[in-house]
Amino acid sequence: MTENAESSEKEVEARPSPARAPIPPDTILIGSKPIMAYATAIMMHFSGGKKILTIKARGRAISTAVDVVEVVRRRFFEGKMKVIDIAIGTQAIGEGGDVRNVSTIEIKVEKTE
Amino acid sequence: MTENAESSEKEVEARPSPARAPIPPDTILIGSKPIMAYATAIMMHFSGGKKILTIKARGRAISTAVDVVEVVRRRFFEGKMKVIDIAIGTQAIGEGGDVRNVSTIEIKVEKTE
Numbered sequence: 550m551t552e553n554a555e556s557s558e559k560e561v562e563a564r565p566s567p568a569r570a571p572i573p574p575d576t577i578l579i580g581s582k583p584i585m586a587y588a589t590a591i592m593m594h595f596s597g598g599k600k601i602l603t604i605k606a607r608g609r610a611i612s613t614a615v616d617v618v619e620v621v622r623r624r625f626f627e628g629k630m631k632v633i634d635i636a637i638g639t640q641a642i643g644e645g646g647d648v649r650n651v652s653t654i655e656i657k658v659e660k661t662e
Numbered sequence: 663m664t665e666n667a668e669s670s671e672k673e674v675e676a677r678p679s680p681a682r683a684p685i686p687p688d689t690i691l692i693g694s695k696p697i698m699a700y701a702t703a704i705m706m707h708f709s710g711g712k713k714i715l716t717i718k719a720r721g722r723a724i725s726t727a728v729d730v731v732e733v734v735r736r737r738f739f740e741g742k743m744k745v746i747d748i749a750i751g752t753q754a755i756g757e758g759g760d761v762r763n764v765s766t767i768e769i770k771v772e773k774t775e
Contacts, residue, residue, distance in 0.1 A: 611725040615765040619752045623763075635748040637769070639732045650736075652728040656750070 575599060579606035579614040587617040592625060595660045601633075602660075607640060607653040618656050626660070633659045688712060692719035692727040700730045705738060708773045714746075715773075720753060720766040731769050739773070746772045 572578055577590050587604075594602050606614035622630050634657040639650050685691055690703050700717075707715050719727035735743050747770040752763050 609722075609725050611728050612722050612765070615724050615750050615767060619750060619763075619765045623752060632750060635750065637728050637732060637745060637748065639736060650732075652725070652732045654728060 573603075575601055576603045576605055579604060579610045579617060581610065581613075584613065584616050584620055587613075588621050588625065591617070591621050591658075595626075595630070600660050602658050604656045604658065605653065607642075608651045611652060611654045614654055614656060618658060622658070629662050630658055630660050633657050686716075688714055689716045689718055692717060692723045692730060694723065694726075697726060697729050697733055700726075701734050701738065704730070704734050704771075708739075708743070713773050715771050717769045717771065718766065720755075721764045724765060724767045727767055727769060731771060735771070742775050743771055743773050746770050 575594070577587060577594070579587055591602060591604070604614050604618055618632065622628075622632070634655075636655045638653045638655075640653050641648050642651050643649055688707070690700060690707070692700055704715060704717070717727050717731055731745065735741075735745070747768075749768045751766045751768075753766050754761050755764050756762055
């Protein structure tokens with residue numbers, strides 16, 4: 550069985566790197582896949598009965614994260630999912646002399662019914 | 663006197679279009695200029711004594727907006743500016759048969775001292 554087959558739907562971005570911490574539960578990390586890949590992951594998360602999900606992104610993927618949340622909220626859940634918190638921040642990535650700062654966003658959403 | 667010469671520092675993005683409403687006061691609209699252009703506009707806004715500012719962006723510029731806020735907050739204000747609200751949404755742009763949805767973000771910041 551490959552690593553991919555074992556991974557849950559929450560691990561949409563399956564490119565682990567030494568600098569990246571393990572993805573916490575109830576979290577989807579937005580990368581460079583098509584919006585619908587992440588939208589599907591969100592749908593599957595909530596279809597399992599969970600109520601809370603945090604969508605995280607950094608750098609250029611921040612715009613995609615907002616797109617994903619908006620598409621899911623408007624097209625798939627039609628008001629039954631709401632944004633309950635949005636936080637932005639900065640994360641240092643890289644090692645040694647190649648450290649740079651990248652902006653981050655965390656969008657916490659709740660399925661309301 | 664041209665229209666540009668009359669515009670305040672808040673109108674950093676000076677490309678009016680029929681679909682775009684007038685930029686409200688205490689608002690900076692993030693477009694495709696370098697981050698430091700917007701950072702300077704924010705500094706000037708607060709140096710005039712104002713305490714509240716809303717940074718708006720849509721589409722790909724959403725990532726830039728987060729970068730701008732983070733750079734200003736960390737590098738220039740060092741804790742003296744805080745994010746008090748973040749909202750995301752969707753806006754229909756275009757006319758007739760060429761309407762498409764674009765994601766938006768509004769980041770409200772406050773200078774605290």
